[in-house]
Amino acid sequence: MSEKKVYVEEPLQEVLLEGRWQWSSGAATFRSHNASTGEPFCDEFPISTWADCDKALNAAQRAAVALRQVPPETTAFFLDLYADKLEENSTMLCNMACYETALWFTPRLALAELPRTADQLGQAAAAVRDGSWKMATIDKKLNIRSMLAPLGPVLIFGPNNFPFAFNAVSGGDFAAAIAAGNPVIAKAHPLHPITSINLASLAHDSAKVAGFPLEAVQMLYELSPADGLRMAGDPRLAAIAFTGSRAAGLALKAAAEKTGRLFYGEMSSVNPVVILPGAMDERREQISKEFVNSSLAGVGQFCTNPGLLLLPAGEPAEAFIAAVARGFQQDPPGVLFSAGVRDGLVNNVQAMVDAGAAVVTGGQAVEGPGNHFQNTLLRVSAQHFLSHADVLQREAFGNAALAVVAQSPQEMAAVLETLEGNLTGCIYSHTGGADDAAYDLLAPVLRQRVGRFLNDKMPTGVAVSPAMQHGGPYPAASHPHFTAVGIPASLRRFTRLDCYDNVRPHRLPEELRDKNPTGAMWRNVDGAWTQEDA
């Protein structure tokens, strides 16, 4: 277990700055709560002031320089060690995360999210050893050579909904930023600081063992909004990675971009799911079950939660809606992360009702302990949706969904045309050709509005695949060329393209010399990808 002891007598916890645990400059503190009971934990976490931020930024700049000298094997060893420590400490970590988030210990945390997080760190380590992510490109005739190189310090804002897999100090952004050679300043989510301090402690210990620069992994728990914005625009940073609400994301985006920082945000999505008539006839029962499971997974608190269901009007749709409603009623409402999430649901569902959506089931907050909201299904006609599309496509983060019932494929297309950018979009169609005409009409419209386009599959699973796109058109994400999940693709966000023109051979980085440095790195030599020497 880690040398950093949590749960000791001293309730005030330290921040991880400048490569060591130290007292925060901030006097104010906060505590996290047992999400299921509302009881606060005894540990107190500091709200950092600018003095902490300033230290973190200076240390990150030093770390960026130090990292240039770190061999790939050291970084890979650090990531692998950290992954191992996650697995070794799974029970402790999952217990804490379970308390702080009310996500199920099993299967969610212990069998899915933690192993996935460790696997992601391991994949990042493999990418570091392999080096192909650098896309080394060699033009032999002109002796011009280029490769993707580290960008510089990255500030990561972790979200509330994945205490491991998107945690600022262990998740996808962390793995990608570190693997690409950058120092990280993690801004933990204030709903799960105990989980985060334990993760950071394992990371810090792993860095010590691996000989990885200690200042490359720093963590703060909480900041004032003003300090958060000031940090996002600080010239000592190279990039900001953010997963969270649209309002917070857009504020950070503006602050970052004003001074030329890069902002990579994932900022809300309703993830439309379209079910075509043939599929409805063919396997209504099965699809309704898939939808209920996907909708209620993690109490709907997924970036890729299917919040908008588009159905063809008629008896089958009525039966489908009834089946979903039954499913929503049968499953007791899960515990939400916080009163804030519950209040957001209350407000967003009310706004949709005010805009004309009818409540099929649910619609109300539920008394505690813990924050609950009834599993909620709303419905509205496509015709009505079209005249209130702005409100009705607003993300209601949590266990609520809106069914939109359309009179024709043309009306479905019109609904899709109104959608903003989303992370995902899915079409269920008949396994034969019965839905082909409607599919051909709708698929191009939906394709343009989403990053990941699915067939016959709910969107909540986000595989760590090299072909993944977890991102998409604005405002679901900030830049549709990049993905937040998938290795090595997600590393690209944290790179710059460095060109070497006429540089003498012995002065080139190893990756750009004629000799392939690993014998297996993929490089593009005179237009062809090869693992050979140039």
Place this chain on the structure above:
Amino acid sequence: MSEKKVYVEEPLQEVLLEGRWQWSSGAATFRSHNASTGEPFCDEFPISTWADCDKALNAAQRAAVALRQVPPETTAFFLDLYADKLEENSTMLCNMACYETALWFTPRLALAELPRTADQLGQAAAAVRDGSWKMATIDKKLNIRSMLAPLGPVLIFGPNNFPFAFNAVSGGDFAAAIAAGNPVIAKAHPLHPITSINLASLAHDSAKVAGFPLEAVQMLYELSPADGLRMAGDPRLAAIAFTGSRAAGLALKAAAEKTGRLFYGEMSSVNPVVILPGAMDERREQISKEFVNSSLAGVGQFCTNPGLLLLPAGEPAEAFIAAVARGFQQDPPGVLFSAGVRDGLVNNVQAMVDAGAAVVTGGQAVEGPGNHFQNTLLRVSAQHFLSHADVLQREAFGNAALAVVAQSPQEMAAVLETLEGNLTGCIYSHTGGADDAAYDLLAPVLRQRVGRFLNDKMPTGVAVSPAMQHGGPYPAASHPHFTAVGIPASLRRFTRLDCYDNVRPHRLPEELRDKNPTGAMWRNVDGAWTQEDA
């Protein structure tokens, strides 16, 4: 020759909107001038109002949809035809550009820039046929597949300094945006509208012959600043590409990013050139000639003009400075693009003098006809530079350079540490090992501050190589991952990453099916690059 006749009796010219030449909604007009004589040409060009912009944006949206159905061969044919027409009309085009810009007909326009522009369009055509730029990625086990896909309408602001190679309707941004499958709205530079209308006419005619969507190539000549900013933020656009001044670039960047548009800007650079003592001893004469040639090429009006020279103090540096001064004096000052460029030089040189730089030679505007400024060399000590680095590293666009004389390699490093992001940076060193220690000290510092890092070579040549980086850290460019020159890399700016998850095989884009669509497209299948079927 083109069907669009320029130089007919009617002096008022049309805009290219909605796939046809039409009268602008704007009543105000402007004319371009013979840059060498100051005489205006008779053609009058409209200053578009918002009605033109609105038409262009709607048409570009339609074109974006139409382009999705256009086979690669059609786009490639269009680009090749256009390249051919440039070559066929070289004399006419170079004559006009020569008049409007005062750049030399030969070698600059006819032997360098026009062939390069045609070659770039041809390389873009080849990239379209090849398709490897899409970086198709296939995860067979999970059946998740992704590729880079067109982004949507791109608004291109062309600069004053390359009437062909960076012209909004023929240059690198145009070639890249079109090759990646996007419609272009070109905002021509108002200093060379006659050149631009002739180019646009050739493009339009090529599109007609090739069957390429006519609305995919539109052009306006001039807008009010307010309409330019409004356009940059319009949600119908996907991206803005800009080459020009920092002030204009940053204003457009803010307007674009505020609404989630992507902004790709190239916005000023002083392109430091460092000469180490050993190189100074070894080949001072030769390097001074290279510097004079690079400095005065195109009257210094290059993005990559070497504006900052960093020299080791001593007799050799004095001799070097004297040699450059002689070179600057021997070459009569060239004609600048405009009074604006001259006035910018006057102001920037004055600001540097006010900040303590001494005039070695030049320093004054020269009486017309045509706008001239004396070839100007300033000098300052490194010590002084360090205390006025903000003013002294300001780009003085044109034929002026600042020599900074340092007492030691450490002082050189300190100077480099103060530099903002630049497009290029170069170190000249002894061909033996005499400068190795200084090189090892300075190279890492300079490397971090530039996109393209050179050895023993002036920066003004920007090859269209797959390994090029014409871009760099902010504020030289807006996003250091991307390059504005180099095919296929420059196409990536205008792409989004589209993922297909569990999509039925026959519904996948051809690029993502198991069978390689061309038999030669490079795709990443299960982590390995291959031209085989998946």
